[in-house]
Amino acid sequence: MKAEETLQAAWSGGRSPFAVSWGKLMMWLFILSDAFTFGGLLAGYGALRASSPTWPDASKVFALHIGGQDFPLLLIAIMTFILICSSGTMALAVHSGYSRDKKRTVLYLVATILLGLTFLGCQAYEWSKLIGEGYRLWHTPGGPPQFGACFFTITGFHGSHVLSGVIYLAVIAVRAGRGIYDQRGSYEGVENAGLYWHFVDLVWVFIFTFFYLF
Amino acid sequence: MAHEAEMAEGSSKPHPPVKIYLQVLFLLFLLSTVAYFIDLMQMAMVIKALLLISIALMKAGLIAGYFMHLRFERITLVYVLVAPLILLIGLVAAVMPDGRSVLLSRLGL
Numbered sequence: 001m002k003a004e005e006t007l008q009a010a011w012s013g014g015r016s017p018f019a020v021s022w023g024k025l026m027m028w029l030f031i032l033s034d035a036f037t038f039g040g041l042l043a044g045y046g047a048l049r050a051s052s053p054t055w056p057d058a059s060k061v062f063a064l065h066i067g068g069q070d071f072p073l074l075l076i077a078i079m080t081f082i083l084i085c086s087s088g089t090m091a092l093a094v095h096s097g098y099s100r101d102k103k104r105t106v107l108y109l110v111a112t113i114l115l116g117l118t119f120l121g122c123q124a125y126e127w128s129k130l131i132g133e134g135y136r137l138w139h140t141p142g143g144p145p146q147f148g149a150c151f152f153t154i155t156g157f158h159g160s161h162v163l164s165g166v167i168y169l170a171v172i173a174v175r176a177g178r179g180i181y182d183q184r185g186s187y188e189g190v191e192n193a194g195l196y197w198h199f200v201d202l203v204w205v206f207i208f209t210f211f212y213l214f
Numbered sequence: 215m216a217h218e219a220e221m222a223e224g225s226s227k228p229h230p231p232v233k234i235y236l237q238v239l240f241l242l243f244l245l246s247t248v249a250y251f252i253d254l255m256q257m258a259m260v261i262k263a264l265l266l267i268s269i270a271l272m273k274a275g276l277i278a279g280y281f282m283h284l285r286f287e288r289i290t291l292v293y294v295l296v297a298p299l300i301l302l303i304g305l306v307a308a309v310m311p312d313g314r315s316v317l318l319s320r321l322g323l
Contacts, residue, residue, distance in 0.1 A: 010290050018291040025291075032295055039302040043309050050313030053321060059253065072254065080246050088239040091281045098229050191283075198281040202274055208246075209270040213253040214263070 027192045031199045034161075038203050041157060042210055045150040052144040058212050062126070076212050079122045080204065086115035087201040090169075094194040097187030102176060105190055109173040112197065116166040123159050127152075150211070158207055161200045168193055228286055238280045245269050245276075 010017045018025055049055055059072035066074075093108035130151070133141060140147040172193045181187045249269045252262060279285040284292055 006289070010288065017288075018294070019288045020291060028291070028295055032298060035299060036302070039299075039305060043302070043305045046306060047309040047313035047316075050310055051316035051320065053317065073250065077246075077250050081243070084239065084242045084246065087242075087277065087281055088235065091235045091239075092232065095229070095232060095235065195282055198277055201281075202277045205270050205273045205277070209249065209266050213249060213266050 021188060023188060023192055024195070027195050031195060034199065035203075038157070038206070041154050042206060045154060045211065048146040048150060052146050054144060056140065056143040056147050058214070061130075062212060073212060075122060075126055076208065079119055079126075080208055082115050082119045082122065083201050083204050086112050086119065087198055089115060090194050090197045094187075094191050097176075097181070097190040100182065100187065102179065102182060105181075105187065106173055106177045109169055109176065109190070113166055113169050113173065116162055116169070116197075120159060120162055120166070123155065123162075127155075154207060154211060158200070158203060161203070165197050165200050168196060230280065230286070234280060238276050241276055242273055245273050 010019075020028075060070075062076050063070040063072045064074040065071075089108045089111040093105050093112060096104035096108060135141065135148050135151070137149055137152045139145050172189055175181065176187070176190060181189055249266055252265050252269075255262075284295070
């Protein structure tokens with residue numbers, strides 16, 4: 001009976017069944033479609049890896065050489081740490097937006113942008129290091145070319161999402177700083193940008209797990 | 215019924231306190247560290263895969279549920295967003311055997 005009542009309250013018409021604004025609903029639907037894009041890339045990676053007789057050991061390929069010692073996957077661990085931190089500052093920006101705190105919202109947005117740029121810097125370092133070692137989109141030194149193809153496609157796609165996110169957040173930060181959301185009486189623009197940014201972090205969880213750890 | 219109608223207008227959306235965000239952040243760090251060390255340990259591939267996938271799903275749940283506020287949205291929105299993702303399991307199930315058969319043909323089996 002309870003379920004029926006809920007169904008009726010949500011779907012009987014005259015009101016939004018999802019109880020969110022159109023902007024937020026559209027952002028969620030975009031995120032869903034983007035999840036399928038990344039899902040497709042990761043499924044393709046799975047099939048390519050299953051079809052290769054050998055596959056390079058990710059913890060060796062992505063090891064960081066410091067002071068005569070190899071630390072497996074250290075850079076990737078740092079990048080994961082940075083991205084989780086940026087999700088935290090983004091959540092705080094959205095939270096400050098709820099309480100209409102303009103100064104803090106902008107401050108946390110700027111922190112998120114800086115962490116995003118740091119992530120991109122780490123990725124640029126990782127790419128140039130691997131390219132220097134001879135890795136290409138079509139070639140893997142001492143391994144199947146599918147590895148290079150998957151690596152550059154998947155991390156490149158994710159990195160371009162981070163870059164778009166940084167630009168998106170910069171626009172939102174400027175708008176928040178100008179007081180546009182105060183005039184509107186709603187910081188929902190910050191909230192929707194937050195959804196996108198958290199999604200980029202969410203995707204990294206799966207790339208980290210399936211590409212780097214497996 | 216009256217309460218449901220109120221919820222439908224989206225006027226009474228509870229906002230979690232900052233403490234919850236910090237707890238989620240801490241859990242995400244913890245789970246990532248655990249995943250990193252599981253990766254370094256020697257264990258059967260199946261167990262490792264199961265552990266890593268469960269940790270990834272837990273992290274995804276935390277991010278979507280708290281950071282993306284899905285826990286505080288209507289259940290209808292959650293269904294609309296989560297239900298289609300089940301198709302991804304079908305996608306993986308469809309392409310993995312193909313990769314396997316390509317491997318067998320490459321090895322000349």
